[in-house]
Amino acid sequence: MSAPTSPISPTQSFTLDRGRVVTLADATGEPTDRPTIGGGGVYAATGARLFLPPQNVGYIADCGPDLPAEYRTELLGLGEEAVWLRPRAEPTTRALNLYSSGIIGEGQQTFEYLSPPKRLVLSDYFREDSPLADPPPHWVHVVCDAERAKQVLEDARVCFREGWRGRLAWEPLIREGEEVSTSTPNHLELQTILDTDADVETCARLFQGRMVMYGGRVPSIVVRAGAQGSFTLAEDWAGWVPAYHTALGKIQDVTGAGNAFMGGLLAGLFATQDSRTASIWGAIAASFAIEQRGPAIGVDAMFVNARLRELTRRVDEAEGVYWGEESVGRSSMESSSLGTISEDDRYLDCEEE
Structure with a gap:
């Protein structure tokens, strides 16, 4: 199946999930680990890069003058073609992830900004200085509360009136469905x-x-359920995709796993237009995100494809389809090639750091 001619964008950054340098701390606020890059957008872009080459991914990072060089280098690990390090006059947004146990990933987690975040909007893509404006984003991922969502929709409607024909993926509002x-x-x-x-x-x-x-078109629904996996309810498929990891020992930090899932999911929808395949791609992206602190940048395609094969087999068998020795599985495996997307297409993400 050929890829669409428009780019894809899980833009976390113009919603409530802003880019930041994050420090982990215990319940008293004392740091327990070194700072790292955070924010939903970078996890989503990283999830997409597991399946798409850098020329098909776009990521806007609004970088303050105090952003350390090592983090700029890490962001460019997504691929220089994929990243726009856009300078901003304000300091880099910083935040704390607080764990009540004092141990990463254990106990109750709370989040606290240490400096004001910057909000981006969809129209930032279409600025004259934006290298991501042509072609414009195909998918936009929105994660925010209802009030912020109304602002995002108002901006999107302006873009629609000006000729943009992209799609929105939302977490989760009923009335705007x-x-x-x-x-x-x-x-x-x-x-x-x-x-x-x-x-x-x-x-x-x-x-x-x-x-x-509420009437109108009913969107596809993908419910993320942590260790259970995800359940998809769409016109072309309804079913479960289990979480890839079944052993707790493989899990280091679940921060960003949902965002990485969305990056893989939207990359799959972009590349294959198949909800089943896309849900599997999302689960694979999440599996890499939880294995370390920070986004999983630079994962070898060999490991991605091995996990795709294994998880596709598990989904097939849950649906009563069993592989023979020569079987390569269903469409999820057949469409997992990293070279199926045209270089003229692009998956976009924007993030403020």
Whole structure:
């Protein structure tokens, strides 16, 4: 299947998830680890880069003058073609991830900004100095509260009127459902929205029913459920993709896993237009994100393809399709080649650091 001629963009950065340098701390605020790059956008871009070459990925990093050179180098590890290090006069946004246990990834986690974040908007892509304006983004990933979402939609509507024909993936708003193509809440968010303690599948179908009540087009729904994996409810496929890792010892830090999942998911939708394949790609992206602190930049394609094969086999077998010795699996494996995307296409992400 040929790729679309427009780029793809899981832009976390113009929503509530801004780029920042993050320090981990215990419940008293005392640092427990060295600072690292953070923010949903960089995890999403990294998840996409597992499957797409750098010329197909675009990432805007608004860099303050105090951003250390080592972090600039790390960002450029996504590929120089993929990253726009846009200078900003203000200092780099910094934040704390707080763990009540004092151990990374254990105990209750809270988040605190140490300096004001900068909000980007979709129209930042179309500025005269933007190297990512032509071609414009194909997918935009939005993660924010309802008030911020209204602002994002207003800006998107202006872009629509000016001829932009991209798609929105949203986390998660019911009333705006008809204006987005994919809604991607996690299970806890969905339980809160629906005021229920129902299981994942029930929540997904209740959420879909609510959107039907509001009329208009009903988007695909992908519910992220942590260790359970994800459940997809779309026109072309409904089903589960399990989490790749089954052993807790492989998990170092779950920060950014959901964002990495979204990067892989949207890369899959961009490259294959297949919800099943895209959900598997998302799970693979998340599997690399949780194995270390910070984004997993520079993963060898051999490891990506090996995990794609293994997880595709597990999904197939859960659906009653068993591989023979010569089998290479279903479309998820067949479409996993990293060379299937035209160099004229691009997956975009923007982030403020």
